[in-house]
Amino acid sequence: MFPTTAVRAGWHRGIIELRQTFTNAQELFGQLFWPVLLLVALFFMRDSEFSDTGISLAALALPGVVGMTIAFNGMMGMSGSLAIDREDGTLLRAKAIPHGMVSYLVGKVVTVTGWVVAGVLLLLVPGAFLVGDLALGSAGAWLTLTWVVLLGATAMLPMGAVLGSLIANPRSQGLVMLPLSGLAAISGIFYPITAMAGWLQVVAQVFPVYWLGIGLRSALLPDEAAAVELTGSWRAVETVAVLGVWAVAGLVLAPVVLRRMARRESGSSVAARREKAMQRIG
Template sequence: MSPRAVAVRAGLQRGWIEFRQSVTNGQDLWSVLFFPIIALIVMFLLRNNTVPGTGFSLGSQSIPGILGMNVVLNGMLALGLSLTMDREDGTLLRAKATPNGMVGYLTGKVLSRTGTAVVGLLVPLVPAVFLFDGLELGRVSSWLTLAWVLVLGLVALLPIGAVLGSLFNTAQSMGFVSLPTMLLIGLSGVFYPISAFPDWLQWVAQAFPLYWLALGLRSAMLPDALAAAELSESWRHLETVGVLGLWAVAGLLLAPVVLRRMARRESGSAVEGRRQKAMQRTM
């Protein structure tokens, strides 16, 4: 077995351990469950409201948006935050000092965050099947669509999280990413089709993977009649595959380069400097 394959295997083992720890730790589990639980409660209260121009429940229509936002929060942003935290405490420096350590480290992080994102997605999805009417989850094709959209969406978004985590030195500085991300979620029509937006804003939204992830999730879970509210009045599966695939390829090519450059700048003095700054902030 090649050294790189050994590192990947070690990374998979590390990722499984981190995932298992996150779902058995009360604080970590609550951070994953908090948003979907609150969102489900809000959508349940709105279940008797209808989407304008239709008789379809507004609560049911918003369920794919809750799932999409979970992928962003528990996948992309959580991976970036995890990277910055590991830079602060020296974990990344230790990985750098190990042969092929960065390969194993990144493999483990991607696996653990993928598992956490899937758990964060299943938490609202399972009760939603029983609480909300109108969701088209009784067909095999719906689950197949849900599966490939989620896989492509995670592959497209996780490298972005790795790049963001490489650009910021501290976990506090990653907080500056949250507000633009939430704004992008709103502009990308994660919770509602963007067909009512101005034309220029529609083009901006379609340039980002969040729009296509949300569109794909709606196509898997909502009746085909609601496609009339979307751009081109269709679910645009081919375009979804194409755009998410392009983002995935670009991210997979860019993320290792950015991570290697970031790892080269890591040193004991840099870690100690960040640790001293963190201590000063807590005093």
């Protein structure tokens, strides 16, 4: 199998997994539950105004909600899928096929990217009608939205792959969830970062979640909303730079970590994990 064939096979694998996600009632419920819950929260926030800006809390919150959907679906989706496939032997079978890891990774990227895009659309389309203060009437806004979503997903997915290769099993997902929730709390995703302590503002700006949030706000909100940001501007250049650095670092590191993880996989290790899982069920 040539690498191009492996990439093609991975693409088809990802499409099949996406189709299974959106035709399986249990998985479809999992995809819809949080977006619907968040939309309900936005509905009740739509009449509340933030300070004297004239912008509703719902409008300020929607970009953050979309940003966290990208971060959580990207990181948790990728790390969770890797942990599950590692435990049930899927990864070992992929390793045994020529260029199988290439095909496997392409498939996972396609699947998780599909989850990210679906989550964004599930929030953004009805959210635009609920909120009403969004500035999506220009081609520039849609262009900004597109590159922020794509660059943000590119920064998050490799991080999820690295973390997924490090956790022992799917039940260890809390090791990914806790730090990601902490980043969400300090990154101004749901509330302007200017209301937080100065040292927290510095820490938040090191990580991609803050920049994902400000990038989405620049696409979805009117220009006057930039007044509540740290510098009173959308900082587009810095957003591209920081998200780009995280994306490049992840794309360089993830294949190295995944290759090391794959080398450690064996029939005996998969059997041992299955036995432990059966003991927990029993």
